[in-house]
Amino acid sequence: MDTRSIYKTQTKEFRSQWIAFISDLQNQICMALEDADGKAKFIEEEWQRNPDGKGGGGRTRVIANGKVFEKGGVNTSVVYGKVTAKMRRGLQLEGAKWFACGLSLVLHPFNPFVPTVHSNYRYFELYDRDDNVCDRWFGGGTDLTPYYLFDEDAILFHRTYQNTCDKFDEKFYPLFKKNADDYFVNVHRSNERRGIGGIFFDRRKPDEKQDLDFWFNFCKACGHAFVDSYLPIVEKRKNTSFSDENKRWQEIRRGRYVEFNLIHDKGTLFGLKTNGRTESILMSLPPTVRFEYNDKPKAGTEENKLLQVCLEPKDWT
Amino acid sequence: MDTRSIYKTQTKEFRSQWIAFISDLQNQICMALEDADGKAKFIEEEWQRNPDGKGGGGRTRVIANGKVFEKGGVNTSVVYGKVTAKMRRGLQLEGAKWFACGLSLVLHPFNPFVPTVHSNYRYFELYDRDDNVCDRWFGGGTDLTPYYLFDEDAILFHRTYQNTCDKFDEKFYPLFKKNADDYFVNVHRSNERRGIGGIFFDRRKPDEKQDLDFWFNFCKACGHAFVDSYLPIVEKRKNTSFSDENKRWQEIRRGRYVEFNLIHDKGTLFGLKTNGRTESILMSLPPTVRFEYNDKPKAGTEENKLLQVCLEPKDWT
Numbered sequence: 001m002d003t004r005s006i007y008k009t010q011t012k013e014f015r016s017q018w019i020a021f022i023s024d025l026q027n028q029i030c031m032a033l034e035d036a037d038g039k040a041k042f043i044e045e046e047w048q049r050n051p052d053g054k055g056g057g058g059r060t061r062v063i064a065n066g067k068v069f070e071k072g073g074v075n076t077s078v079v080y081g082k083v084t085a086k087m088r089r090g091l092q093l094e095g096a097k098w099f100a101c102g103l104s105l106v107l108h109p110f111n112p113f114v115p116t117v118h119s120n121y122r123y124f125e126l127y128d129r130d131d132n133v134c135d136r137w138f139g140g141g142t143d144l145t146p147y148y149l150f151d152e153d154a155i156l157f158h159r160t161y162q163n164t165c166d167k168f169d170e171k172f173y174p175l176f177k178k179n180a181d182d183y184f185v186n187v188h189r190s191n192e193r194r195g196i197g198g199i200f201f202d203r204r205k206p207d208e209k210q211d212l213d214f215w216f217n218f219c220k221a222c223g224h225a226f227v228d229s230y231l232p233i234v235e236k237r238k239n240t241s242f243s244d245e246n247k248r249w250q251e252i253r254r255g256r257y258v259e260f261n262l263i264h265d266k267g268t269l270f271g272l273k274t275n276g277r278t279e280s281i282l283m284s285l286p287p288t289v290r291f292e293y294n295d296k297p298k299a300g301t302e303e304n305k306l307l308q309v310c311l312e313p314k315d316w317t
Numbered sequence: 318m319d320t321r322s323i324y325k326t327q328t329k330e331f332r333s334q335w336i337a338f339i340s341d342l343q344n345q346i347c348m349a350l351e352d353a354d355g356k357a358k359f360i361e362e363e364w365q366r367n368p369d370g371k372g373g374g375g376r377t378r379v380i381a382n383g384k385v386f387e388k389g390g391v392n393t394s395v396v397y398g399k400v401t402a403k404m405r406r407g408l409q410l411e412g413a414k415w416f417a418c419g420l421s422l423v424l425h426p427f428n429p430f431v432p433t434v435h436s437n438y439r440y441f442e443l444y445d446r447d448d449n450v451c452d453r454w455f456g457g458g459t460d461l462t463p464y465y466l467f468d469e470d471a472i473l474f475h476r477t478y479q480n481t482c483d484k485f486d487e488k489f490y491p492l493f494k495k496n497a498d499d500y501f502v503n504v505h506r507s508n509e510r511r512g513i514g515g516i517f518f519d520r521r522k523p524d525e526k527q528d529l530d531f532w533f534n535f536c537k538a539c540g541h542a543f544v545d546s547y548l549p550i551v552e553k554r555k556n557t558s559f560s561d562e563n564k565r566w567q568e569i570r571r572g573r574y575v576e577f578n579l580i581h582d583k584g585t586l587f588g589l590k591t592n593g594r595t596e597s598i599l600m601s602l603p604p605t606v607r608f609e610y611n612d613k614p615k616a617g618t619e620e621n622k623l624l625q626v627c628l629e630p631k632d633w634t
Contacts, residue, residue, distance in 0.1 A: 062610045073610070188589040262579035263589065272505040272580065279611045287609065291602035293379045293390070
């Protein structure tokens with residue numbers, strides 16, 4: 001076996017390992033969420049990009065009208081294809097073919113005191129004309145969107161990811177936290193963030209110091225940290241009683257979530273513009289939403305406290 | 318007076334006439350809508366692009382929680398500035414300075430049997446370094462977004478604009494109707510239109526046959542046709558009783574309206590990305606909205622009848 005075919009074999013093996021991780025993560029997270037909800041179950045739909053199965057597909061799992069979760073999805077996909085002219089331009093991709101596999105989740109709880117959460121982990125490979133890997137990278141992250149701010153929840157969420165990051169590289173958390181603060185931004189609303197951030201990283205390429213396994217293990221650790229970073233908050237807040245005004249405010253903030261996803265989120269827009277599966281991509285949109293003209297919370301209110309932290313991100317750890 | 322300064326004077330005069338028309342149209346439409354609503358009144362906010370008043374501004378008029386109109390706006394703006402590098406690229410504008418003045422309206426009725434409507438008329442001038450007009454054009458249109466389809470309403474709406482267009486040029490209605498069918502499209506949803514269209518035209522430049530006055534009169538006629546094209550439908554449907562399921566369907570379709578405006582509408586995106594007044598631009602978003610995973614109406618239902626006409630536009634006249 002020459003080095004090139006060894007490399008191909010390793011590549012294939014790594015892809016299989018990554019796919020197994022993503023599939024396993026989907027199972028574990030869905031089970032934990034069903035437990036936390038106590039009523040609703042995920043409904044699964046398998047889909048293919050093309051009728052002949054070429055191009056791959058995905059497994060969309062949605063939950064709706066639960067005791068805790070009003071709407072949510074934990075989706076995986078394993079997709080591949082030729083690099084089109086559109087992708088070359090839009091994503092600055094050099095290569096002949098591509099492969100991507102990832103998990104993406106968004107949960108919209110009914111109770112306005114339980115925050116919305118989003119996570120996404122993905123691995124991408126590019127191949128030259130001889131099917132050799134010519135580039136590869138990892139990306140992902142997670143962010144929390146509370147409607148009311150509880151410092152202890154924000155601290156728990158951020159500390160969980162700080163601890164996870166620190167096991168790999170102490171530079172990661174401060175850098176990836178800043179990435180999230182800079183990414184989940186409604187630029188058209190005076191740079192209001194959609195929430196209190198988390199971590200975000202993209203196009204992380206293995207090198208000699210931080211190789212393929214390093215990044216694989218890092219993504220695994222972050223993915224598996226989801227349950228510990230979020231479910232304790234759900235448990236603590238899910239039975240808090242709330243008023244119509246609390247619900248109204250949640251729906252106003254959900255409007256900002258819609259604005260971010262449809263105007264700014266690169267993943268959403270790229271998926272929609274390159275013939276991705278619309279229903280799986282847009283499962284991220286909240287179930288009920290409200291848009292009111294020039295709605296602004298009054299100074300000194302809990303609503304305004306949340307807004308201020310979206311305008312000026314804080315150091316939570 | 319040399320020809321150049323005559324031209325400048327004429328230009329200034331025409332701008333004033335157009336501004337007067339837009340302001341007058343806003344007044345007339347708002348009065349007619351308040352009459353039709355019978356309860357809510359428009360609330361006006363004047364805004365300026367810059368604190369020193371340079372760059373112009375607008376007059377936003379919003380109505381909310383009426384007997385008929387749950388949310389709506391009839392906005393005007395008179396804005397001007399230097400052509401920035403961003404505008405040069407994004408809009409392919411050749412020139413040193415620009416001026417724009419227009420009216421934009423969107424009305425979201427509470428009752429799902431009353432359609433949502435949108436209209437927009439605008440005039441644009443470009444100047445060279447010596448402040449001479451080097452280009453100018455008109456644009457605008459209107460489209461209707463019913464939640465339930467009544468053929469007679471669709472016919473009334475389209476015939477009103479067909480009659481208006483025919484007085485100017487019999488080629489206009491078929492062309493501008495097709496433009497609307499091709500523009501108000503959620504490409505990411507198998508080319509589903511947001512409604513049943515109307516008319517749409519852009520970058521219409523005066524020439525020897527159809528001069529400045531011709532286009533001015535055409536825009537005036539379309540603008541003033543609004544009341545006759547829409548209010549008879551409001552009158553006919555506003556007291557129709559409706560079920561929770563009718564309201565749910567309206568909110569689902571409103572979700573498509575949000576998707577179109579935030580993902581595809583050039584005016585919205587350009588406004589948001591070039592520091593326009595966010596609250597005035599986003600007044601177009603519906604008050605309450607619902608996003609459900611993979612919601613599809615059943616064959617044979619009224620909901621599906623509407624959906625089919627959004628997928629395959631019809632000739633209504």
